[in-house]
Amino acid sequence: MTPTARAARAAGRSAGAPTRTSTGMPDDEPDVAERVEEATAARLLEVARVVLGHVPDAGWGPRTQASEALSELARELARTRRADLAWLLLAALAGAYPSAAEVRTLQRSAALQGERELTLSLLDAGVALARRFRSALRPLRVVTGTLVDVDSCARYDFHNGIQRVAREVARVWAVERDVELAGWTWGGGGLRALTPAETERAARWTGPVEQTEEEAAAEDRARDLTPLLVPWHATVVLLEVPAPDPRCSRLAALAELSGSRVVGIGYDAIPVVSADLRPLGEPNGFAEYLTVVKHTRRMAGISSSAAQEFAGYAAAMAAQGLPGPRVSEVALPTTVPPAPPGWTRPRRERPLVLSVGRLEPHKNHGALLHAAERLWREGAQFDLCLVGRPGWDVSRVQGQLDRIRAAGRPLDWRTGVDDDELWTLLRSASCTAFVSLHEGFGLPVAESLACGTPVLTTRYGSQGEIAALGGCVTVDPRDDDDVLAGLRRLVTDADLRARLRAEAAAIPARTWADYADELWADLVEETA
Numbered sequence: 001m002t003p004t005a006r007a008a009r010a011a012g013r014s015a016g017a018p019t020r021t022s023t024g025m026p027d028d029e030p031d032v033a034e035r036v037e038e039a040t041a042a043r044l045l046e047v048a049r050v051v052l053g054h055v056p057d058a059g060w061g062p063r064t065q066a067s068e069a070l071s072e073l074a075r076e077l078a079r080t081r082r083a084d085l086a087w088l089l090l091a092a093l094a095g096a097y098p099s100a101a102e103v104r105t106l107q108r109s110a111a112l113q114g115e116r117e118l119t120l121s122l123l124d125a126g127v128a129l130a131r132r133f134r135s136a137l138r139p140l141r142v143v144t145g146t147l148v149d150v151d152s153c154a155r156y157d158f159h160n161g162i163q164r165v166a167r168e169v170a171r172v173w174a175v176e177r178d179v180e181l182a183g184w185t186w187g188g189g190g191l192r193a194l195t196p197a198e199t200e201r202a203a204r205w206t207g208p209v210e211q212t213e214e215e216a217a218a219e220d221r222a223r224d225l226t227p228l229l230v231p232w233h234a235t236v237v238l239l240e241v242p243a244p245d246p247r248c249s250r251l252a253a254l255a256e257l258s259g260s261r262v263v264g265i266g267y268d269a270i271p272v273v274s275a276d277l278r279p280l281g282e283p284n285g286f287a288e289y290l291t292v293v294k295h296t297r298r299m300a301g302i303s304s305s306a307a308q309e310f311a312g313y314a315a316a317m318a319a320q321g322l323p324g325p326r327v328s329e330v331a332l333p334t335t336v337p338p339a340p341p342g343w344t345r346p347r348r349e350r351p352l353v354l355s356v357g358r359l360e361p362h363k364n365h366g367a368l369l370h371a372a373e374r375l376w377r378e379g380a381q382f383d384l385c386l387v388g389r390p391g392w393d394v395s396r397v398q399g400q401l402d403r404i405r406a407a408g409r410p411l412d413w414r415t416g417v418d419d420d421e422l423w424t425l426l427r428s429a430s431c432t433a434f435v436s437l438h439e440g441f442g443l444p445v446a447e448s449l450a451c452g453t454p455v456l457t458t459r460y461g462s463q464g465e466i467a468a469l470g471g472c473v474t475v476d477p478r479d480d481d482d483v484l485a486g487l488r489r490l491v492t493d494a495d496l497r498a499r500l501r502a503e504a505a506a507i508p509a510r511t512w513a514d515y516a517d518e519l520w521a522d523l524v525e526e527t528a
Helices: 003-012 032-051 062-080 083-094 100-112 115-133 151-155 162-176 196-203 213-225 246-257 282-293 304-320 365-378 395-406 419-428 443-450 461-467 480-492 494-505 512-525
Strands: 140-143 146-149 179-184 191-193 228-231 235-238 261-266 298-301 326-329 352-356 383-387 411-414 431-434 455-458 472-475
Touching: 032 062, 032 083, 032 140, 062 083, 062 100, 062 115, 083 100, 083 115, 083 228, 083 246, 100 115, 100 246, 151 162, 151 179, 151 196, 162 179, 162 196, 162 512, 179 196, 196 213, 235 246, 235 512, 246 261, 246 282, 261 282, 261 304, 261 512, 282 304, 298 304, 298 512, 304 326, 304 461, 352 365, 352 419, 352 443, 352 480, 365 395, 365 480, 383 419, 395 411, 431 443, 431 480, 443 455, 443 461, 443 494, 455 461, 455 480, 461 472, 472 480, 472 494, 480 494
Parallel strands: 140 228, 146 179, 146 235, 235 261, 261 298, 298 326, 352 383, 352 431, 383 411, 431 455, 455 472
Antiparallel strands: 179 191, 191 228
């Protein structure tokens, strides 16, 4: 029996009740060990072609070929103790990415053991990893170009903030660049090829698509059959923020030890910088993400403010003797759909103040509602419309909302607004108000200005950067009197609103294609 056959039997067995392999087959079925051996052999031969430049004599049959290839690869590892080779061999044997600890353990074994012992250590580690991620049957494909992680926007219909950025970039890159879009395997074991439906969802998004239970189950099965994508001296681009599960430890090891370059977009560091405004536990999840960032080559902040946050973290890496990523700014664009033919801004009996954003503490709706309540009591006539779903905590503003409604004030809170209605509101509003305490970019500010609508916004951070282009009244969001004064100016001064609309119209436009090209030049070409 070959070593790979013994490993296949070990990977195909489970202790206690039957579990399921990556294809959904119970792993106590009679032929599962044989199938695991075939899959393991195929993965090893794929790796041998890349690393060794050849595979053993085909006349021996694929399983014997794979065992001979494993012996050659183990000898090379014993000779060089290279981290990238150790990482690659573990990924090939397991069908999943290893952690940094697993790679280092194997390197130490290579320094202490002979070829046979090292081969057995490799197989044992591969079996353990395959069992953890149910990956023994997953095929493998080596990628030497650019791999792009779009898991969330490929898997789900959620379309907000980060997902919107990732989809717009993926839409451009999928057509204009030589890239492979990728999602994650079960349990976060590694990046995998997308299904056709996922590719549509990630790179050709047109809106949510209803699925029956049968269709959703079929897509789940299709995900289990896609190959693990193993980068080999390649570039891995993180267009999203990875979930705080095993994928962070896998990405950290990939970035540090695999020989591939990991780069990404830096959206914000709100969970740690403004941890007091976020849900309990979110900072811990973000800390998992930072274990990846510390080993990336480059991070592109979506604003100067976001870039400063990530640059500060990168500078702190000197305390660990690490270089940290190079951080730059590639600011997000602002594109809005064209107004309908013949559209004109409506004349209103009283101004409409629009506020777009999920109701969460860091969005600072409490300050806006307080200013509105005081302004109504002064006798000012205006409508206030909030657009956004409830966030993780609305308790801080619920009392204000109840009191304002009880007083009969013209307050409207809309939670189910589609894109068409949102653009109509942004164009039609007299002004928008977005006085967030902390933002990575401040998309509602930029989109309001792109629609020609003046904005009341925060004078610092990313919102202040956008406001510097014109079209805004800026305030200190922590100063209730300042927020009130700014809101009063916009509500009561029609000439001011007209001047700010003219300033907004003069702001140069940048498209998503512009952003995608700049991002490619900064993250991919600069690290090649």
